[in-house]
Amino acid sequence: xxxxxxxxxxxxxxxxxxxxxxxxxxxxxxxxxxxxxxxxxxxxxxxxxxxxxxxxxxxxxxxxxxxxxxxxxxxxxxxxxxxxxxxxxxxxxxxxxxxxxxxxxxxxxxxxxxxxxxxxxxxxxxxxxxxxxxxxxxxxxxxxxxxxxxxxxxxxxxxxxxxxxxxxxxxxxxxxxxxxxxxxxxxxx
Amino acid sequence: xxxxxxxxxxxxxxxxxxxxxxxxxxxxxxxxxxxxxxxxxxxxxxxxxxxxxxxxxxxxxxxxxxxxxxxxxxxxxxxxxxxxxxxxxxxxxxxxxxxxxxxxxxxxxxxxxxxxxxxxxxxxxxxxxxxxxxxxxxxxxxxxxxxxxxxxxxxxxxxxxxxxxxxxxxxxxxxxxxxxxxxxxxxxx
DNA sequence: GTCTATAAGGCGATAGAC
DNA sequence: GTCTATCGCCTTATAGAC
Numbered sequence: 001x002x003x004x005x006x007x008x009x010x011x012x013x014x015x016x017x018x019x020x021x022x023x024x025x026x027x028x029x030x031x032x033x034x035x036x037x038x039x040x041x042x043x044x045x046x047x048x049x050x051x052x053x054x055x056x057x058x059x060x061x062x063x064x065x066x067x068x069x070x071x072x073x074x075x076x077x078x079x080x081x082x083x084x085x086x087x088x089x090x091x092x093x094x095x096x097x098x099x100x101x102x103x104x105x106x107x108x109x110x111x112x113x114x115x116x117x118x119x120x121x122x123x124x125x126x127x128x129x130x131x132x133x134x135x136x137x138x139x140x141x142x143x144x145x146x147x148x149x150x151x152x153x154x155x156x157x158x159x160x161x162x163x164x165x166x167x168x169x170x171x172x173x174x175x176x177x178x179x180x181x182x183x184x185x186x187x188x189x
Numbered sequence: 190x191x192x193x194x195x196x197x198x199x200x201x202x203x204x205x206x207x208x209x210x211x212x213x214x215x216x217x218x219x220x221x222x223x224x225x226x227x228x229x230x231x232x233x234x235x236x237x238x239x240x241x242x243x244x245x246x247x248x249x250x251x252x253x254x255x256x257x258x259x260x261x262x263x264x265x266x267x268x269x270x271x272x273x274x275x276x277x278x279x280x281x282x283x284x285x286x287x288x289x290x291x292x293x294x295x296x297x298x299x300x301x302x303x304x305x306x307x308x309x310x311x312x313x314x315x316x317x318x319x320x321x322x323x324x325x326x327x328x329x330x331x332x333x334x335x336x337x338x339x340x341x342x343x344x345x346x347x348x349x350x351x352x353x354x355x356x357x358x359x360x361x362x363x364x365x366x367x368x369x370x371x372x373x374x375x376x377x378x
Numbered sequence: 379g380t381c382t383a384t385a386a387g388g389c390g391a392t393a394g395a396c
Numbered sequence: 397g398t399c400t401a402t403c404g405c406c407t408t409a410t411a412g413a414c
Contacts, residue, residue: 023212163340186375
């Protein structure tokens with residue numbers, strides 16, 4: 001699996017953005033990490049912002065695609081939530097840096113892409129909300145404040161890359177089981 | 190309640206840092222928001238970094254102080270968790286901008302303060318972990334992966350200012366009840 | 379495809395007048 | 397306490413040689 005130069009640049013950029021944040025990484029920093037000069041980057045990418053756009057839009061599309069796949073399935077709300085949690089963990093493992101980047105630096109997108117991102121995120125949350133509502137109707141999920149349940153689950157899933165960074169050796173299947181249990185059933189006996 | 194100039198600068202800085210991130214806010218931006226020139230800021234503060242340090246260290250101390258207060262109380266683990274959740278909500282309401290700043294920009298602290306911050310955070314997590322462990326021993330809390338339970342609760346509490354920004358009119362007491370219920374009991378019926 | 383050189387402007391911070 | 401003027405450095409990005 002050979003990476004072309006552009007992919008290499010984007011992967012390294014995502015790694016650096018995750019560690020220091022978009023604005024704290026200069027094109028000189030990025031170039032140095034790749035063993036070239038800053039000017040040479042511009043043979044492969046148009047601008048620093050383009051790198052950020054590619055990173056964020058790619059992973060935003062992944063999430064949007066997956067929830068639209070899970071949402072209409074003829075399964076219970078609980079089973080849908082289990083699939084979504086599994087999906088978040090898989091993406092956290094496969095695309096840690098991209099995910100961190102999306103979470104922390106989306107506000108540094110250009111005007112146009114930022115609007116698209118915000119819309120995709122709202123769409124994702126709406127699909128999630130519909131699943132919870134379906135669960136309440138079917139008496140699978142507690143009839144409590146839906147916005148709080150939504151935020152509680154989603155905030156943990158969105159920042160889970162922070163936990164994973166310090167626990168990389170865990171078995172993904174055990175992880176999925178334990179996180180699902182905690183998010184759905186809470187911590188009380 | 191009259192603010193002196195330094196407090197005014199720090200409050201406005203926290204607000205701007207929350208919106209754009211530390212590195213994306215220049216001293217010229219900050220000064221303009223206050224109706225003065227950038228050079229004038231330096232009569233009140235030593236450097237841009239000093240502003241960040243004051244913001245983050247203040248709220249980090251608040252959290253540390255409170256958990257050391259709750260931890261030794263002769264109450265059940267569940268009651269301790271309830272008090273901690275209440276405390277997070279109170280600080281989220283009272284110091285939204287400071288909290289956002291701490292969460293997003295702590296890595297831009299100078300070397301020395303960054304080390305102190307990381308240590309305070311580790312101490313906070315350790316106290317939290319001890320409370321969960323006590324709860325497991327007393328059979329109040331499920332004997333599941335403690336690190337996952339810790340992260341699940343803490344990640345929601347730490348980013349709760351994002352939710353609160355869009356739901357400012359909610360009654361704090363109802364909020365505390367609902368969030369506590371969701372974090373402790375989960376979402377399943 | 380990478381290099382050197384450089385443009386054009388923003389950055390944090392200081393000096394000194396008022 | 398705020399101002400104007402400025403320093404020295406860093407920034408993204410381009411031009412043109414090799």
